[in-house]
Amino acid sequence: MSCTTQAPPNCSISAPSVSAPSPKRMRNVVRLTASATSALPRWLLLAICIIYASFGLFGRDPWKNEDAAGFGVMWTMANGSVKDWLLPNLVGKALTGDGPFMYWLGAGFIRLLSPWVDASNASRVVPGLLFCIACAFVWYTAYLLGRRDEAQPFKYAFGGEPEPRDYGRTLADGALLILLACFGLAERGHETTPQLAQFAGTAMLVYGLVRSCDKPIQGALIWGTAIGFVGLSSSPVLVLALLICTLAMTVIVREVRPFYLVVLGVPVAVILIGAWVWPVLHFYPDDGEWWLRQWWRNSFDSFSGSPIQALSYALKNLPLFTWPAWPLAIWTFVSWSGLRRSPHVAVPLSVIGPLLVLVILQSHQSNRLFMLLLPPLSVLATFALPTLKRGAINAIDWFAMLSFTLLATFVWLVWTAGLFGFPAPLARNLARLAPGFQPEFKILSFVCAVAVTVCWFSLARWRLARHPKVLWRSVVLSSAGTTLMWVLLMTLWLPVVNYSRTYRDVAEQIADHLPPDYTCISPVRLGDAQIATFAYFGGMHFAFDEDCDVILRQDTQDYGEPSSISAFEWKLVWEGRRVADRDERFRLYVRIERPVAPVKRPRPKSLHRGSN
Structure with a gap:
């Protein structure tokens, strides 16, 4: 790209076009002045992260589907034995899709905070901490690469270019703002699922690779620890893909030394994963071997699907999930064409590549892996900021300002319609989508929503009035807009969202109709989220390999009555569903003794047949 003579001094330009550019000249792809690298105040950046991470974590029930299932495993561990900690299960149902690391953290906080905080809220402390840890790794990764x-940037003859430290801090601020601006991070970043531990582990892995450029031993140890944490919280296929591709990257990027990664990093990863595998096989050889075999088998089965279906799903959902990181990351790859083998381009790509391959190979259409792309994408995308044209910057700003202002207005209108019945069309639509919901005015939520809305308009006014020249100006409105929307949704809309996504009411109704002396419940067609929520809120005892005297089943269609046993039959004692869900229907059956028909005895013959 090129700048006109009237362009501001911080506009980025390409190096002069020559037939055979020298390595020294290829470095000068950006021209900036020191005024373009003013860093955000540390307190402001920290406040944005804390606000974004904390809202939506507390004051709600476990939500369908994966959030409630993840909490159920944590709650089972916290109230179970050592075997439950080593072999993750949901009230007796083995879950072999992911490792136990995230569940360990959640169960530990449930145990730690149990006297003062209920288990549901205590388990969600972990997502908040892991989210902030991932943000820290993303910031420091971009900071090291920017230095x-x-x-x-180009060094002027008479000075005026930014110092490496200031330039690195500005790029680090931009990387963090890009991460917070990604649409898909909002909900996924606040769930009690193993994907959040994988998300933090991926951010740590990228940081370890970058750190190994100048401190090989320290970087290799961090990289190995990250591989170990990802392995403990995910599946073997993900670990092997990241391990192979990041080691292969060292052939291209000479700054990353493979010797230390192999000699120090790999053993650390093996030790961490082995610290779980060895006790499993030692103390529970039969069950442990079966669990690990299923864990390995399910890992490969989950990435053996049709690429066409998974690719179609990714093309529809991945661009929105990773916006605005992906277009900026592509522009980084284009604008730094002469330095694609440098660490600031090649290292993030070495993590993005295998993750994209796994996304396409998924057996089921899911966005579980999408979140893992965000740390390396954000680091790669921040290097597009110094090379963006003024028109692209203004387009990003105006898109963010208009879209988030309209969305915030809509959130406020729906909240007003639910509380006051005006506007009437919105009130009718809300009543149809959430029948039976009774809105309540909560002063604390209202104050938080007003405060974040005022901050949004103040920031938009500052951006329009001041026209700042700093690098992060093109993404500050996007990150603030996603924070605005998430806070508004988790304050004004939290009651109706919680009402629509919890099974608490159904669990309490089922518990009221259970016999006081029942032995166990056999679940039929119940999902993991339903089992977890029913067990937690209803205190129900499920069994998966026993002959139980109660059946709880979910029917999306009429399957008929359960078949009776010779001496028993099933009696329907309750039938219902969540008010906000018309597709689900639950039926509760209790086993009772089959009534015995009275035996008809022949009438005795009279001894005297009198005849007069």
Whole structure:
């Protein structure tokens, strides 16, 4: 790209076009002045992260589907034995899709905070901490890359270019703002699922690779620890893909030394994963071997699907999930064409590549892996900021300002319609989508929503009035807009969202109709989220390999009555569903003794047949 003579001094330009550019000239792809690298105040950046991470974690029930299932495993561990900690299960149902690391953290906080905080809220402390840890790794990764020589702007003859430290801090601020601006991070980043531990582990892995460029031993140890944490919280296929591709990257990026990664990093990863596998096989050889075999088998089965279906799903959902990181990451790859083998381009790509391959190979259409792309995408995308044209910057700003302002207005209108019945069409639609919901005015939620709305308009006014020249100006409105929307949804809309996504009411109704002396419940067609919520809120005892005297089943269609046993039959004692869900229907059957028909005895013959 090129700048006109009237362009501001911080506009980015390409190096002069020559037939055979020298390595020294290829470094000068950006021209900036020191005024373009003013860093955000640390307190403001920290406040944005804390606000974004904390809202939506507490004051709600476990939500369908994966959020409630993940909490159920944590709650089972916290109230179970050592076997439950080593072999993750949901009230007796083995879950072999992911490792136990995330469940360990959640169960530990449930145990730690149990006297003062209920289990549901205590388990969600972990997502908040892991989210902030991932943000820290993303910031420091971009900071280290921004200080490297190959990423530095053009050095003017009389000075005026930014210092490497200031340039790195500005790029780090931009990377963090890009991460917070990604649409898909809002809900996924607040769930009690193993994907959040994988998300933090991926951010740590990228940081370890970058750190190994200047401190090989320290970077290799961090990289190995990250591989171990990802392995403990995910599946073998994900670990092997990241391990192979990041090691292969060292052939291209000479700054990353493979010797230390192999000699120090790999053993650390093996030790961490082995610290779980060895006790499993030692103390529970039969059950442990079966669990690990299923864990390995399910890992490969989950990535053996049709690429056409998974690719179609990814093309529809991945661009929105990763917006605005992916277009900026592509522009980084284009604008830094002469330095694609440098760490600030090649290292993030070495993590993005295998993750994209796994996304396409998924057996089921899911966005579980989408979140793992965000840390390396954000780091790669921040290096597009110094090379963006003024028109692209203004387009991003105006899109963010208009879209988030309209969305915030809509959230406020729906909240007003639910509380006051005006506007009437919105009130009718809300009543149809959430029948039976009774809105309540909560002063604390209202104050938080007003405060974040005022901050949004103040920031938009500042951006329009001041026209700042700093690099992060093109993404500050996007990150603030996603924070605005998430806070508004988790304050004004939290009651109706919680009402629509919890099974608490159904669990309490079922518990009221259970016999006081029942032995166990056999679940039929119940999902993991339903089992977890019913067990937690209803205190129900489920069994998966026993002959139980109660059946609880979910019927999306009429399957008929359960077949009776010779001496018993099933009696329907309750039938119902969540008010906000018309597709689900639950039926509760209790086993009772089959009534015995009275035996008809022949009438005795009279001894005297009198005849007069």
